[in-house]
Amino acid sequence: MDNFAKQSWAGLRILLAFTVLLGVLYPLAVWGVSRLPGLHARAEARDTALVAVPREGERYFAPRPSAATLPASGGSNKGELNEDYTRVVAERRAAVAHREGVGEDRVPQDAVTASASGLDPHISPEYAALQVPRVARASGLPVEQVRALVAAHTHGTFTTTVNVTALNRAIDAAGR
């Protein structure tokens, strides 16, 4: 027991030294570097299209469903055999089909499933294409122009996705 107490005191002292080094100096050094021009705006997520939040109005593209309670992030954590949740997904599918005026079989997976973060900024090109006619109608923009904006915001090396946050801002800019 003496030995344990002695080692605990030594442990406490070295922990204090580490707290200064790793808990104060290290994060502040990283933060300091993140103030450099070029990194600063990213570090603050300023003007960010990293995350999506739903926007009111028919003239915007809808992001994926979210199970998050802002400002916190999070997902549904529902298993695939959860019957209650299967009903929720079916209701979402019907709602999307109704909103876009298409058959339920044309509604893609990402339109009815919640992402892990609840802030997923992306939708699939299929889901974007599905929304183009409605967005064009509600925003008064020509379908061709909306389609071009979608194409301009479609990216990805391994997975092709459409950034819905940036896309909606482009819709705003075009409508002005």
Place this chain on the structure above:
Amino acid sequence: MSPLVAGLVQVGIVFAALAVAYRPLGDHMARVFRAESHTKLEKAVYRFARIDPDAEQKWSTYAYGVLGFSFAGIVVLYLVQRVQSVLPFDFGRGNVQPGMAFNTAVSFVTNTNWQSYVPEAVLGHAVQMIGLTVQNFVSAAVGLAVATALVRGFTRSRTDRLGNFWVDLTRGTVRILLPIAFVGAIVLIAFGVTMSLKSGVDVDGQIVANAPVASQEAIKELGTNGGGVLNANSAHPFENPGEWTNLIEIFLILLVPVSLTRTFGRLVGDRKQGYVLLGVMGVIWTAMLAVIWTAEANGLRPLEGKELRFGVPGSAIFADATTGTSTGAVNSLHDSYTGLGGGAALLNMLFGEMTPGGVGTGLYSILVMAVIAMFLAGLMVGRTPEYLGKKLGRKEVTAAAVSILAMPAVLLAGAGVAAVLPSTRAALNNPGAHGLTEILYAYASASNNNGSAFAGITVTNDWFQSSLGLCMLFGRFVPIIAVLALAGSLAAQRKVPVTAGTLPTTGPLFASLLTGAVVLVAALTFVPALALGPIAEALQ
């Protein structure tokens, strides 16, 4: 690119990056733990802590060092959370409740990083930095130190000295983890990971919580810790904004555990001894990836709980990396995985975290399993088993068995009690077999110091906070004490010469034996429990 090709390319990129880093980092770590001299920074730390860095310790003193340091860590981290309201950057989130503060303190000190709290609502930046970030480093360095001590047990002879815990701890921190984490954090910021002292950022009229993410993200992955700065962990776009950050984070998770096999080979003076361990880890890891990936690609709702930018392959690779090491960070929600995919992630932990396992913990766990494998081989041929020139007698095999059996004992006891408690029903997020898997996964994660979760389960009642806390403690420290005892008795022996009767431990025979031991021990222990949870769900 089709998803299959895209996934294979991503696996290829991660493997290639690991291959490039393997030799330089492995050799660097071997030099660090063999070095005679101390750097200026280290000398300053030793002077401040009043530690004699040149005093070598017996195994028991080394173990008291680990326990004393961890005990001090738990006390300090508990207190820091309990007085959060007087610290800066707390954003009015208040003092953390006692049960939650205990669970979180144990969780981060044991390198588990199980999170019963929602970070955005509970923790401010000060606790994240001076509390959690510090333990992200030092809990990983403890694993490195214990692994180093065990290797010294094999390489030294006729001594009762295993090195100095404080020196190993400090060197692992300042010469290995700190420089890589610093560079990693800057690279992550360049690719879009955030680093802000503000509490949140306005996005199209709504506030989304922000934090000093990058500095903790880097060490969270590198130290195989896994505790998210934000609730969605590495699924959150601020922690993991794109396809490339995803690959960088997977690389950081695997970097040290994989490279340590090279370090091991260098330290024992035969690099092939390290390669064979890497081969076993790699075969099991890749097989488990195939299972998770296939299962998820063929699920009913493959995108539920997954981020579109990662897709199924990018999520499956991350899930395999995080559960095959003791990391526990997630970029997708394992609770929404299929029966087979989620079951495979669970099985990865039930292997005992050695494919490739956590920083240091993976190496010492697979070495313990190698002792068991050689013991089994010895029984088959009726000869006293040897490994790396040391005889494996009653003492050594007993220590190895205690180390291996601690995790299943606390896991099954905890999960068994939780399953019959009336209060558990309200804690579950899914009915049926999937609900049982939520319980099993929680106790597997705690007992293996992984930290990932079937996160739908609500673990904030007193039973879960305290029982999971105890599982983390026993799952961490019983094996460590047993491993150090094993190291002590190995170091005391003299080396036995290689003879015609010695089973070589660098060839395919040994690799098969070791793979068999890893799989069989887990299968014999857990098949009944798995049959009621993930297997039952997969068959529905």
